[in-house]
Amino acid sequence: xxxxxxxxxxxxxxxxxxxxxxxxxxxxxxxxxxxxxxxxxxxxxxxxxxxxxxxxxxxxxxxxxxxxxxxxxxxxxxxxxxxxxxxxxxxxxxxxxxxxxxxxxxxxxxxxxxxxxxxxxxxxxxxxxxxxxxxxxxxxxxxxxxxxxxxxxxxxxxxxxxxxxxxxxxxxxxxxxxxxxxxxxxxxxxxxxxxxxxxxxxxxxxxxxxxxxxxxxxxxxxxxxxxxxxx
Amino acid sequence: xxxxxxxxxxxxxxxxxxxxxxxxxxxxxxxxxxxxxxxxxxxxxxxxxxxxxxxxxxxxxxxxxxxxxxxxxxxxxxxxxxxxxxxxxxxxxxxxxxxxxxxxxxxxxxxxxxxxxxxxxxxxxxxxxxxxxxxxxxxxxxxxxxxxxxxxxxxxxxxxxxxxxxxxxxxxxxxxxxxxxxxxxxxxxxxxxxxxxxxxxxxxxxxxxxxxxxxxxxxxxxxxxxxxxxx
DNA sequence: CGTGCCATTGACCATTATCAAACGACGTGG
DNA sequence: CCACGTCGTTTGATAATGGTCAATGGCACG
Numbered sequence: 353x354x355x356x357x358x359x360x361x362x363x364x365x366x367x368x369x370x371x372x373x374x375x376x377x378x379x380x381x382x383x384x385x386x387x388x389x390x391x392x393x394x395x396x397x398x399x400x401x402x403x404x405x406x407x408x409x410x411x412x413x414x415x416x417x418x419x420x421x422x423x424x425x426x427x428x429x430x431x432x433x434x435x436x437x438x439x440x441x442x443x444x445x446x447x448x449x450x451x452x453x454x455x456x457x458x459x460x461x462x463x464x465x466x467x468x469x470x471x472x473x474x475x476x477x478x479x480x481x482x483x484x485x486x487x488x489x490x491x492x493x494x495x496x497x498x499x500x501x502x503x504x505x506x507x508x509x510x511x512x513x514x515x516x517x518x519x520x521x522x523x524x525x526x527x528x529x530x531x532x533x534x535x536x537x538x539x540x541x542x543x544x545x546x547x548x549x550x551x552x553x554x555x556x557x558x559x560x561x562x563x564x565x566x567x568x569x570x571x572x573x574x575x576x577x578x579x580x581x582x583x
Numbered sequence: 584x585x586x587x588x589x590x591x592x593x594x595x596x597x598x599x600x601x602x603x604x605x606x607x608x609x610x611x612x613x614x615x616x617x618x619x620x621x622x623x624x625x626x627x628x629x630x631x632x633x634x635x636x637x638x639x640x641x642x643x644x645x646x647x648x649x650x651x652x653x654x655x656x657x658x659x660x661x662x663x664x665x666x667x668x669x670x671x672x673x674x675x676x677x678x679x680x681x682x683x684x685x686x687x688x689x690x691x692x693x694x695x696x697x698x699x700x701x702x703x704x705x706x707x708x709x710x711x712x713x714x715x716x717x718x719x720x721x722x723x724x725x726x727x728x729x730x731x732x733x734x735x736x737x738x739x740x741x742x743x744x745x746x747x748x749x750x751x752x753x754x755x756x757x758x759x760x761x762x763x764x765x766x767x768x769x770x771x772x773x774x775x776x777x778x779x780x781x782x783x784x785x786x787x788x789x790x791x792x793x794x795x796x797x798x799x800x801x802x803x804x805x806x807x808x809x810x811x812x813x814x
Numbered sequence: 815c816g817t818g819c820c821a822t823t824g825a826c827c828a829t830t831a832t833c834a835a836a837c838g839a840c841g842t843g844g
Numbered sequence: 845c846c847a848c849g850t851c852g853t854t855t856g857a858t859a860a861t862g863g864t865c866a867a868t869g870g871c872a873c874g
Contacts, residue, residue, distance in 0.1 A: 397809055417729040417807055424724065436714040445721050445809050468710065475706040479699065482713040483667040489720040490676050493655065496727050497767050498648040500861075528821065536728050541862060543822055558821095558871095574649055578628055578676050731829075759853065772830060774854055789839090789853095816874090823868080831860070837853080844847080 357384055357457065360407055360430055366481050369473040378467050382459045387450045394448040400437040402458040406430065409454025412530060413446045423533035424492070426451070426526070435481060438464055451526040494579050501537045502545045506573035507580050508535060509554065513563055520563040528559075588615055588688065591638055591661055597712050600704040609698050613690045618681045625679040631668040633689040637661065640685025643761060644677045654764035655723070657682070657757070666712060669695055682757040715814070725810050732768045733776045737804035738811050739766060740785065744794055751794040759790075 358379060361367050367375060384407065387393065393404065396415055404411075411427040413434075424446055427433050437444045438461040468475045495504055508531075513522045524531065532542035546556045552572045553564030563569050589610060592598050598606060615638065618624065624635065627646055635642075642658040644665075655677055658664050668675045669692040699706045726735055739762075744753045755762065763773035777787045783803045784795030794800050 415725050415729065415809070417725065417810060418734075418805055420729045422725070422728040424721070436717045439710060439714045440718070442718070442814065443809065445718055445725070469703065469707060472700065472703060472706065475703065475710065476700060479670060479706065479709055479713065482710065482717055483670045486667045486713055486717045486720060487671070487673070487676055489717060489724060490655070493720060493724045493727065494646050494648065494653070494676070496724065497653040498646065498651050503649075538863060539821065540823085540864080544862095547822090576648055578646070578674065579648060769831060770853065771832080771855085775830095778854090818873090819871090821868100821870080824866090826863100826865080828863070829861080831858100833858080834856085836855080839852080840850085842847100842849085844845105 353379055353382055353384055353457075357407065361405065361457065364405070364430055364432065366432060366477045367474075369477060370467075371471055371473070374467050374471045374474060378459055378463050381463055382457055384455060384457050386455050387453065389450050389452050389454075391450045391454075392447065393450065393456065394434060394444050394446070396445065396447040397443050400434060400441065400444055400461050402461055403432055403438040403464050404434055404448070405432050405457040405459065407455040407457055409456075410451040410525060411448055411454060411456075412451050412526070413448050414533070415446050421533065422536065423530055426530070426534060432481070435478070435485065439478070439482075441465070451530065488582075491579050491581075496536050498579070501535060501541055502548050503573060504535045504537075505542070505545045506549060506552070506554075506569055507575050509549075509561060509563060510566070510570060510573055510575060511580055511582075513561075513566070520566045522561050522563075524559040524561070584610055584613055584615055584688075588638065592636065592688065595636070595661055595663070597663060597708045598705075600708060601698075602702055602704070605698050605702045605705060609690055609694050612694055613688055615686060615688050617686050618684065620681050620683050620685075622681045622685075623678065624681065624687065625665060625675055625677070627676065627678040628674050631665060631672065631675055631692050633692055634663055634669040634695050635665055635679070636663050636688040636690065638686040638688055640681055640687075641683040641756060642679055642685060642687075643682050643757070644679050645764070646677050652764065653767065654761055657761070657765060663712070666709070666716065670709070670713075672696070682761065719813075722810050722812075727767050729810070732766060732772055733779055734804060735766045736773070736776045737780060737783070737785075737800055738806050740780075740792060740794060741797070741801060741804055741806060742811055742813075744797070751797050753792050753794075755790040755792070 361379065393411065406427050406429050408429050411433065412423055413425045413427060414421055414423045433448065434444055441461065468478050513520055516522045528542055529539040532539045535542065546554065552569050554569060555562045592610065624642065637658050637660050639660050642664065643654055644656045644658060645652055645654045664679065665675055672692065699709050744751055747753045759773055760770040763770045766773065777785065783800050785800060786793045
């Protein structure tokens with residue numbers, strides 16, 4: 353592992369306050385990999401050998417059942433993923449694949465489980481991380497059950513535009529069908545939902561979407577901190 | 584707090600291995616309450632002062648937005664609820680109300696946060712609990728996004744019948760409209776979904792539902808351990 | 815310069831929600 | 845003990861939402 357990667361790890365809330373000795377114990381057997389876009393990293397149902405940390409790129413978490421498939425989350429650096437499965441040593445509930453060329457750090461799950469039994473600060477960081485993840489999935493479930501597709505889209509646009517820049521424009525760096533699946537709909541209906549939002553000042557040209565008037569869109573999206581906040 | 588209630592607490596995975604001294608510190612300021620059915624215990628958006636433990640009865644966790652409302656979970660004894668909010672000291676994402684007369688133990692959230700910083704066993708138990716909760720919400724989200732209403736109902740029936748007894752009959756102890764909301768549909772459509780499952784041997788009389796042939800229902804429900812298992 | 819896949823559009827169908835009405839269980843008060 | 849009202853459930857009719865199928869155009873990549 354390169355020194356610069358170790359620094360990246362140190363920046364994560366999960367590892368920020370960890371004792372040097374413990375961090376070394378975790379990172380010594382770790383390895384950093386580079387994957388091209390559209391590489392399957394994890395297959396739903398398999399056993400978790402590693403905690404994954406996305407260092408660079410973009411990863412989609414998705415699940416399949418009965419011939420259907422849905423996107424659960426899209427992960428950005430720097431984030432750990434599939435923490436719960438690694439901790440419990442239970443089969444992955446989601447598959448993971450790269451959407452862009454990505455660098456991923458693999459930390460052996462057994463080292464992880466050993467370390468947080470000995471490092472109270474780390475144990476607390478894991479608690480905080482899991483609690484936040486829990487809340488974010490609850491928000492996804494509320495979004496799905498309490499909103500119609502155009503509302504989900506409008507709120508997603510507001511959130512994403514706010515993260516990318518604050519000028520009210522955003523650019524997708526993955527396919528629209530992936531966004532459709534994330535929103536719980538089909539590519540066809542995403543197209544229609546985007547067309548429908550034109551009346552609220554949303555203009556789509558290829559992968560770039562501009563929001564003419566953020567306040568106007570916000571009024572129709574009706575965002576709620578109990579569904580849309582990142583915390 | 585009565586001695587018998589303390590024993591109940593000790594049975595929970597969360598408190599099983601906790602040091603006596605720490606448990607006492609947590610339970611000294613705790614209080615046990617009895618609530619009639621249909622009592623609001625927690626309002627979405629408010630601040631978490633207590634970790635709740637359902638000791639007896641039945642509690643519904645639900646969320647509202649934009650005039651809509653949906654049930655997230657139905658909790659049975661003995662279970663803690665709204666753990667993540669209490670740990671992070673963040674606003675509740677869900678409301679909670681009793682569906683039956685219930686007894687609920689309230690543990691002050693600040694005592695909770697103090698204790699798991701000092702008791703490694705407890706910290707680990709919290710980690711395991713949160714990881715399991717996280718996985719169970721992911722399963723709910725998959726259920727919602729990957730299945731149609733009759734499939735969700737069929738799988739819910741199989742799970743619930745297995746928990747209640749193994750004879751293939753089950754009795755609801757709450758209203759059908761609550762089940763409808765849990766399944767992400769309306770009472771009208773739940774009625775129709777139940778009628779539809781009659782062809783698979785499901786017979787509804789009032790609040791009692793009998794499954795003539797479990798294997799036949801299972802074939803049409805297509806359950807998956809990655810969505811339906813309780814672990 | 816094809817070939818293949820994504821995105822869009824239109825037509826159609828499936829699923830689900832809403833509205834309305836009727837029925838029945840339950841509890842209250844006469 | 846019965847009449848009545850309330851509310852949950854069911855059923856039917858209708859509307860809205862979303863999914864599927866098919867066709868087209870565009871763009872990237874070989």
